[in-house]
Amino acid sequence: MTKAFEEIVGFVAAGATREEVLRFQASAETKARVEFLIHKEKTEGLLPEESSELDDYLRLEHLMRMAKARARSLGANE
Numbered sequence: 001m002t003k004a005f006e007e008i009v010g011f012v013a014a015g016a017t018r019e020e021v022l023r024f025q026a027s028a029e030t031k032a033r034v035e036f037l038i039h040k041e042k043t044e045g046l047l048p049e050e051s052s053e054l055d056d057y058l059r060l061e062h063l064m065r066m067a068k069a070r071a072r073s074l075g076a077n078e
Helices: 003-013 018-023 028-043 048-076
Strands: none
Touching (some): 003 028, 003 048, 018 048
């Protein structure tokens, strides 16, 4: 399991509130890893496992964007 998965699983398991979902940010370590993978993909290409890892990060980012959008809409309905 990647660091990003561990962060999000821990965040969800802790019972995040709507406000916490809206404030959630990946750790500096995770952000740096994603930036490294994107740079490497553009400059020299990725190994298959690195490509899979980057795909996982991008799916997790999409998941969190969707969760934040839902949290915002729930807040607007209050």
